[in-house]
Amino acid sequence: MMLNVENIRSQFPILQQQIYNKPLVYLDNAATTQKPQSVIDALCGYYTHDNANVHRGVHMLSERATAAYESARDKIRALINAASTREIVFTRGATEAINLVASSWGETNIGAGDEVLISEMEHHSDIVPWQMLCERNGAKLVVAPINDAGELMFDAFEAKLSERTRLVGMVHLSNALGTINPVSDIIAKAHAVGAKVLLDGAQAVAHLNIDVQALDCDFYVTSAHKMYGPTGIGVLYAKEALLESMPPYQGGGDMISMVTFEKTQYNDLPYKFEAGTPNIAGAIGFGAAVDWLCETGVELIAAHEQRLLVYATEEALKFEGLTLIGTAENKATVLSFTIDGVHPHDLGTILDREGVAIRAGHHCAMPVMQHFGLPATARASFAAYNTETEIDVLFAALKKAQEIFA
Amino acid sequence: MFDLRDLYQQVIVDHNKSPRNFGKLDDCNHQADGYNPLCGDKLHIYLRINDAGTIEDVSFEGDGCAISVASASLMTDALKGKTVQESQIMFEQFQHMATSDLSESPDEKKLGKLAVLAGVREFPSRIKCATLCWHTLQAAINDAASPAKTE
Structure with missing residues (x-):
């Protein structure tokens, strides 16, 4: 059984909005998730x-x-x-x-x-x-x-x-x-x-x-x-x-x-x-x-998020100039990365103008940043209501950021 | 609506890629750290001020987003040869520009190249990136003991 994502999305009123005339793509779920109507x-x-x-x-x-x-x-x-x-x-x-x-x-x-x-x-x-x-x-x-x-x-x-x-x-x-x-x-x-x-x-x-x-x-x-x-x-x-x-x-x-x-x-x-x-x-x-x-089913949600993570990871590996931070064998829901020549905060701002919300920063885990010798990373994190199409929007926005800094 | 290019003008992209006055200033007589805890941006400003109160040389080192690096690069360029007193007026003008209403166009006569950073007004979360270097400059002039913060 697969998660009915369209049905799930319809339960989250906040997702039905546009940011700068573009559909909101909310990928900052590790910071906080959105709330369904029932909550x-x-x-x-x-x-x-x-x-x-x-x-x-x-x-x-x-x-x-x-x-x-x-x-x-x-x-x-x-x-x-x-x-x-x-x-x-x-x-x-x-x-x-x-x-x-x-x-x-x-x-x-x-x-x-x-x-x-x-x-x-x-x-x-x-x-x-x-x-x-x-x-x-x-x-x-x-x-x-x-x-x-x-x-x-x-x-x-x-x-x-x-x-x-x-x-x-x-x-x-x-x-x-x-x-x-x-x-x-x-x-x-x-x-x-x-x-x-x-x-x-x-x-x-x-x-x-x-x-x-x-x-x-x-x-x-x-x-x-x-x-x-x-x-x-x-x-x-x-x-x-x-x-x-x-x-x-x-x-x-x-x-x-x-x-x-x-x-x-x-x-x-x-x-x-x-x-x-x-x-x-x-x-x-x-x-x-x-x-x-x-x-909704924690297992169904987890399986859906895992599919999204696999898809996003594949896209990330194809993306020139992108380095994944955190490649554990056993991982879930988080895609943390850096892009050559573009600081994560600039990425955050540029993605926002495309309607894409991600986190840029140290994620309240400064020692992790110190381990990797980085001031910050960009992080997309997934929840039940995210889709592969949204991941495509994320990578298109990353491309745009690269073009600005080319 | 403002375009991303209002924030990331070519001048800013260029200064980020090849920042001017970047590196240690060996014969400096004032220096200070600046830190933006929100972003993790770090700056260090070196100053050489002569007895007449003129900024003979200035440089910076650090790690930050394009806005903070370009702002520091543009600031150091603009400060050379200015007196400390003039730098205070520039700081005020810059702060005014970075926080003024969008309907007010930046005074390019006064601000010179620094006016390219006026786009931050449209991006409230990024204003501090542009002003960090100026706060750090203040700390350096005053020989502050603790790092400058934008808060």
């Missing part, structure tokens, strides 16, 4: 009919809002096959989820002489929180290198694991390179030395099937807006025993069960980690995005 309706419907605070009121609206908020949590639990909704903590996004783990679990479990092992292809969000923690606690940030194809050098990764390694932080699907990491093997090796593993799934969840129990990962984080949901909402999955052992991240309302000036008793999981009125609309929109993904 927009969920956000709008919540504010139109159900807006109330959650977990408090006894009135109808609050009950509806709470039910919708909690049902979104269960949808996310089911999507990644977590054992319980107690393991699903809403956050502002993947970045806040990593900061939560670094602050709460990290502060209590990582001290002087301990090590945090990450990879050279991490996004800044999976570098900086650990760097900050290591600086505070006298721990060491250790980096496993990548090869020139943009793949983790597994032997070197293994060699850097030791009994000092307390945590491995690893991107599941690299936003800058498209590399899919061998996360099962990484987790097995890390567990063998007693380290916990946090997977950064910000890019992965819209493109791969995730089963946190089969993976046996300790922490998994993602953001809704990279999987057809709204911005400002994401999730931390953590094994229940870990969450039980962790101190709260922030204090405030909703995360307590009893407060006196002498002592506060914290709420049960997952609420212990959700201080303050949450992003209720965002969570409900997130739930609608999960529904959309499941109804």
Whole structure:
């Protein structure tokens, strides 16, 4: 069965527009995906009919809002096959989820002489929180290198694991390179030395099937807006025993069960980690995005994106003066490249005038750029609604850029 | 509607391909770094200013998009032989041009060749690429300790 792309495109109102009198070709999906009508309706419907605070009121609206908020949590639990909704903590996004783990679990479990092992292809969000923690606690940030194809050098990764390694932080699907990491093997090796593993799934969840129990990962984080949901909402999955052992991240309302000036008793999981009125609309929109993904089929989407990536890669290899950055054997959805004599930012501007939206820059992964000795790359990234015709438009626009700089 | 060629005029393409005054200035007495964190564009400006306050020589090194490289190249060409005071007026005129309303045509008499960069007005995300070198010039004149930023 193939994805019905025309039907999918019709569900995304934003795609029905022209940019400089040309059809919008949106290829910046690794930055954020567009939102289907069902997600927009969920956000709008919540504010139109159900807006109330959650977990408090006894009135109808609050009950509806709470039910919708909690049902979104269960949808996310089911999507990644977590054992319980107690393991699903809403956050502002993947970045806040990593900061939560670094602050709460990290502060209590990582001290002087301990090590945090990450990879050279991490996004800044999976570098900086650990760097900050290591600086505070006298721990060491250790980096496993990548090869020139943009793949983790597994032997070197293994060699850097030791009994000092307390945590491995690893991107599941690299936003800058498209590399899919061998996360099962990484987790097995890390567990063998007693380290916990946090997977950064910000890019992965819209493109791969995730089963946190089969993976046996300790922490998994993602953001809704990279999987057809709204911005400002994401999730931390953590094994229940870990969450039980962790101190709260922030204090405030909703995360307590009893407060006196002498002592506060914290709420049960997952609420212990959700201080303050949450992003209720965002969570409900997130739930609608999960529904959309499941109804459309993650596997069908992935197969479609893989066809697009193969086609785009073939076109790229034929394109004179183009160098692909990130040629991992196991990769998805991302085509990162440079063009001789044309800076990525100039490419970005020229492509924009052709209606083509791509990302030009360091992709919040400056160490990846440093590895390849580049200030920036251009990146096209694909989603369910992209077509081969759009890839043709991309390459025609690249040709135009070359002509301008000829 | 503005055409891409308004931004990427031949002069800009040429200056990007073969930037003038590119490289280290050994006998400089002022220098500074400039950095655009958004793009990763990096510049280093070298200045030799004599006791009379005249810019005797100026050069730059760096890595950036066509707009930032061409702007630095054109700026260094325009600055040679000017006094520091004159450079301040040029900076103001350039900034005005880069951020002015589209209906206002650039004052080519005052700006000279720098007027080819007026096209950035139509591309808001690229204005900083054109002004980075001017901010870096300021930092160099003032011997600033930290790199100039366009923010």
